[in-house]
Amino acid sequence: MEMLLGGTSAVCAGTITNPLEVVKIRMQLQGELQSKGKYQIHYRNVFHAGCTIAIKEGSFALQKGLRPALLYQFFMNGTRLGLYDMIDRTQFTRSKDGHVSPLRSIAVAAFAGSVGGLVGSPFFLVKTQLQSQSDRSIAVGTQHKHPNMIGAFKYIYTNYGVLGLWKGASSSLPRTCVASAVQLSTFEMSLEFARKAYPDGNRWSTAFLASLISGFFVSFAMSPFDLISTRFYNQDVDKHGKGVTYRSVLDCAAKIWKREGFLGFYKGWSANYIRIGPHTLLNLMFWDQLKHYHKEYLKGK
Incomplete structure (x- = not known):
């Protein structure tokens, strides 16, 4: 049930924020491994990108x-939030006085995020490749030309086997590990702070404040890992299913640093920030409310 609640909350949030995910991916792929001023700029900022698309x-x-984005949200966040909630119920993330233990909370969130990232990796792969496909006049990055989600899965499985569906998973683990560690730990601590600061506040207002604080920290922490993950998943592969542009996550990071500089890691940051804020807000608010309603339902049985 914990995983179902976590997955459902993520799907609700993902439906609303998916357009920003499309914009973010296009901006992250723009000027891939090219120095500033040496590539055509199709997307000047998040608003221009949205209008252009x-x-x-x-x-x-x-x-x-x-569709793959929502399936990714359901399986990744369902696993991540469900695992965290199950472990949290054992009081492992709490100190002896009952307050949230930052170190334990971060460790559990990182573990849950890593497992969730591995489970959802095939959907993230297909999602990224479909969202990068565009009209030739504004195309950026590798264009895979999948007809739809089913066609993408069929093509990848036929050519590269089951393991091909997990291509890029190594880049997803650092992304989900860092994002989850920052998001869940800051949300739990912020929720505790909000409830103490506003004891008369309702559940929606305290969850809103906690989510807003959490989203701020997540956007800065995960952006470089998110960009690396997008590049890694979207790259072309050889007949053996190995990446043509990037051999590993470290190789990807090194090439971005060398050719695009430090700011290259924050391409698409504005879209990511605008996306992460509402997504974190909606996801964690829905999650908190669904857990509350579930507890109330169990009490009433």
Whole structure:
């Protein structure tokens, strides 16, 4: 039940924020491994990118990859939030006085995020490749030309086998590990702070404040890992299913640093920040409320 509640809350949030995910991926792939000023800029900022995609490809293009994106949210966050909640119920993340233990909370969140990232990796792979596909006039990054989600899974499985569906998983683990560690630990501590600071506040207002604080920290911490993950998943592969552009996560990071500089790791940061804030807010608010309703339901039985 914990995993179902976590997955459901993530799907609700992902449906609303998916257009920002499409914009973010396009901006992250723009100017891949090229120095500033040496590539054509199709997307100047998050708002320009959204308008450009809608004009060139139609407004529905902003919801590209929605199905695999929601499946990714369900399985990754369902696993991540479910595991965290189950461990939290054992009081392992709490100190003897009952307060949240930052170190234990971070460790559990990182573990849960890593497991969730591994479970959801095939959906993240397909989501990324579908969302990067665009009109040729504004194309960035490798264009895979999958017809749809089922077609993408079929192509990858036929050519690279079951393990091909987990291509790029090594880049996803640091991303989900860091994001989860920062998100869940800061959310739990912020929720504790909000409830103490506003004891008369309702559940929605305290969850809103806690989510807002958590989203701020997550956006800065995970952006470089998120960009590396996007590049790694979207790259072309050889006949053996191995990446053509990046051999490993460290190789990817080194090439970005060398050719694009430090700021290269924060390409698409504005879209990521605008996306992460609402997504964290909605996801954790829905999660907190669903857990509350579930507890109330069990009490009433």
